[in-house]
Amino acid sequence: MRPDEFLRALDLLPTPLHERALALRAYARATHCADCQRIGDAVRLALTAAHYDEFGSAAQLLDAAEQQAAGHGSACRAQPTNQQLGxxxxxxxxxxxxxxxxxxxxxxxxxxxxxxxxxxxxxxxxxxxxxxxxxxxxxxxxxxxxxxxxxxxxxxxxxxxxxxxxxxxxxxxxxxxxxxxxxxxxxxxxxxxxxxxxxxxxxxxxxxxxxxxxxxxxxxxxxxxxxxxxxxxxxxxxxxxxxxxxxxxxxxxxxxxxxxxxxxxxxxxxxxx
Incomplete structure (x- = not known):
């Protein structure tokens, strides 16, 4: 997903989901890591769900992405942290x-x-x-x-x-x-x-x-x-x-x-x- 596409998709999310998706932004980029790819797929699906006003589904997909990211660790890229509160x-x-x-x-x-x-x-x-x-x-x-x-x-x-x-x-x-x-x-x-x-x-x-x-x-x-x-x-x-x-x-x-x-x-x- 290109940076401009990601930013436009972020605009569809309410503030709490916006912050969570932003913290997972690194996983939306192209990667050779299968685990990172799965996390990125969940993030992209969450943004697609938001496009159709399915915010409940978007939240569930971000939950899954965050859980996978926490389990994946930081072996191939920095593990995103939950900065929802900032x-x-x-x-x-x-x-x-x-x-x-x-x-x-x-x-x-x-x-x-x-x-x-x-x-x-x-x-x-x-x-x-x-x-x-x-x-x-x-x-x-x-x-x-x-x-x-x-x-x-x-x-x-x-x-x-x-x-x-x-x-x-x-x-x-x-x-x-x-x-x-x-x-x-x-x-x-x-x-x-x-x-x-x-x-x-x-x-x-x-x-x-x-x-x-x-x-x-x-x-x-x-x-x-x-x-x-x-x-x-x-x-x-x-x-x-x-x-x-x-x-x-x-x-x-x-x-x-x-x-x-x-x-x-x-x-x-x-x-x-």
Whole structure:
């Protein structure tokens, strides 16, 4: 399967399946290894099932591919890991006593996108995104994914930390978050589809709006993009890294970990503890 064919097929998958298929991308390439070929066949069949809206079958085929990949090991190529969550933590910042501050961001170029977040206690996340069939085009697509990045951050917690401040460089996204926090949970960006999702009980932004409306201690603030703010630059870099991962093959985890550590070092050097 050519890289462009794989990317177009990925666009058909809902986010959870999208991430799982992306982690198995290496097996979709031509190979002389019979085991890798079988894994690749399962991935390609999953993408074909998604083309016909058979997402249950696609999930089962990805289950089979992941099980075969785990059993195959890394003898002939690196064993893909399950990066469905795409989250990590730089442990040395876990003991910070300063108030928690996070930043989120999104990146789009062509049909490839990425979202990312970083928290001052070392937590971070990045996730690649394709163009979904329910996504609008143009300006609204960028806005919606800025908000999805906030959902990606907040969904990392069973309970959102009290007093958390979230920084965004998108004023439009910030306005929606403030409206939702004020109780206007029905307000949605233009073109955002409220159709039921097969893979989730609620559309992402509907879930986010309801969550934000129940979090009076959660603060959202604007930060100017590309102004040298360490947390914003980290989130921006993570979202770009996630976007590039769709079209390039590289080990994202060590790069993300080192990047977050460097930016957090800068951040904590300027914050009183």
């Amino acid at each position: 989250r990590g933590r730089v442990g040395r910042w876990a003991g910070t006593t300063a108030p928690l501050v996070a930043a989120t961001d999104a990146s789009w170029k062509g049909r490839a996108g990425g979202i990312g977040y970083v928290v001052s206690d070392g937590h971070y996340g990045l996730r690649s995104r394709g163009t979904g069939r329910l996504d609008p085009t143009g300006y609204s697509r960028v806005l919606i994914n800025e908000l999805r990045a906030v959902d990606f951050l907040l969904s990392a917690y069973e309970e959102v930390p009290s007093g958390l401040t979230v920084l965004l460089d998108s004023l439009a996204a910030l306005r929606y978050l403030h409206r939702w926090q004020a109780g206007e949970t029905e307000a949605m960006p233009a073109g955002y589809s409220l159709r039921p999702r097969r893979w989730s009980a609620q559309p992402t932004l509907v879930r986010l709006a309801e969550l934000v409306s129940r979090q009076p201690d959660l603060s959202f603030a604007h930060v100017k993009g590309h102004s040298g703010h360490a947390l914003n630059e980290a989130a921006d870099s993570l979202s770009h890294m996630a976007r590039r991962r769709i079209g390039e093959s590289f080990d994202v985890r060590p790069r993300a970990h080192a990047l977050v550590d460097a930016f957090l070092r800068d951040w904590h050097s300027t914050v009183p503890h």
